[in-house]
Amino acid sequence: MLRTAIRQTFLVGALMLFATSAALAAPGGKTTSSSSISLATAAAGTSGVTGPSYGGTVTFNVSTDATTQPFVHLQCTQNGTLVAEGWQAWFYGAVGTQTFTLGPTPAWQSGAADCTAYLENWDNYGTKGKISVLASTSFHVNG
Numbered sequence: 689m690l691r692t693a694i695r696q697t698f699l700v701g702a703l704m705l706f707a708t709s710a711a712l713a714a715p716g717g718k719t720t721s722s723s724s725i726s727l728a729t730a731a732a733g734t735s736g737v738t739g740p741s742y743g744g745t746v747t748f749n750v751s752t753d754a755t756t757q758p759f760v761h762l763q764c765t766q767n768g769t770l771v772a773e774g775w776q777a778w779f780y781g782a783v784g785t786q787t788f789t790l791g792p793t794p795a796w797q798s799g800a801a802d803c804t805a806y807l808e809n810w811d812n813y814g815t816k817g818k819i820s821v822l823a824s825t826s827f828h829v830n831g
Contacts, residue, residue, distance in 0.1 A: 721754035723822035725807040741830040742798060745787045748805055750778050754822050755809040762788045764796065764803040764829065771796035778807075790829050800831035 764772040809820040
């Protein structure tokens, strides 16, 4: 009787573990993760307009369970031409600030732009040479 109860308890535990693993698995057997990035603040720039503007700074709200050391990659374009690009480590203990300045750059001397921020996972960069984009957000910068 005791052996039967132990076997049943083990079987129930194993089934619960399998069900939990299956619930986390995406099609193809890969586990899913939750990641997001959104514009948090935009400090005043030179235009005097609310929202992100040329000469101001931006930062982001970032959340991910895919890595403990995410990076944010920002690209800004004017008329489809890349005018600004930068990366920031987005984890405790990283060097640098978690803000980006919106110009000037040699290619971006004034005016409005469109920017996209990518939340990236660099965990496998050294071994597999690939950076994974986990989430992204886009916003307009006033001139």
